[in-house]
Amino acid sequence: MWLKRPRKTPGNPGHGDNLRDATHFLDPVEPGQPIPGSTQSAWDACIHKLLNTYRLSSQDYPLGISTQVHDKFNQFRREITKQINDGTLYHIREFARRWVEFSMRITVCLHAATHGGVAHDRKIAADIVEDAISLTRWFSYHQKTYLESGEVNHTDAMLDKIVEFVGRNPDGATVREVQQRIRKTAELTRMYLDKLVPGRLTRVEMPPPKEKGGHTKVIYRLPEQ
Numbered sequence: 001m002w003l004k005r006p007r008k009t010p011g012n013p014g015h016g017d018n019l020r021d022a023t024h025f026l027d028p029v030e031p032g033q034p035i036p037g038s039t040q041s042a043w044d045a046c047i048h049k050l051l052n053t054y055r056l057s058s059q060d061y062p063l064g065i066s067t068q069v070h071d072k073f074n075q076f077r078r079e080i081t082k083q084i085n086d087g088t089l090y091h092i093r094e095f096a097r098r099w100v101e102f103s104m105r106i107t108v109c110l111h112a113a114t115h116g117g118v119a120h121d122r123k124i125a126a127d128i129v130e131d132a133i134s135l136t137r138w139f140s141y142h143q144k145t146y147l148e149s150g151e152v153n154h155t156d157a158m159l160d161k162i163v164e165f166v167g168r169n170p171d172g173a174t175v176r177e178v179q180q181r182i183r184k185t186a187e188l189t190r191m192y193l194d195k196l197v198p199g200r201l202t203r204v205e206m207p208p209p210k211e212k213g214g215h216t217k218v219i220y221r222l223p224e225q
Helices: 037-055 066-084 090-096 098-123 124-169 177-181 188-196
Strands: 001-003 062-064 202-206 217-219
Touching: 001 098, 037 098, 062 098, 066 098, 066 124, 066 202, 098 124, 098 202, 124 177, 124 188, 177 188, 188 202
Parallel strands: 001 062
Antiparallel strands: 202 217
């Protein structure tokens, strides 16, 4: 089964939102306690029904989604994009950009697990999408924590490199000069510099000479420079 956006033709089912496997979420079991036989039976029955209906079928089963469901995915995408643009998720943007796709795949899993072999005849409920996005938030939190544990050392080393470079220049350095030194984008360079001001660096605005005009020049210097 795969998701089909409203009023649009779905893409190649071999990519994107295509998914023929399903996951079944059951009531939690107390740690150390065996899984009840009734739960095991329900799991087996669900998985066998899904495998027999979808996995062994040569037919594709597109799931039409309502505008409401589509809007929930778009809202989640806008939220992630905003956090990438404001720098919150910029450093892990390649991972964050896939979280909406993950939520779509989880939606199909939950929908299939809920309706079994007739899932293709049922509409995806809005609360299923909300549950899928909640699971994706849980995953993204732990992925972000894991990635940032290695990012901290990298960032600290980069900040040290910038301070050392600025300190070697008696007149300080502009954003462009720092960017050329560390070979990062202008946006990421400014984000690093913002982490250093105030504290390890100072930011000085130098207006152009009145007789020449032009733009104000921003220089970063060591506090003692």
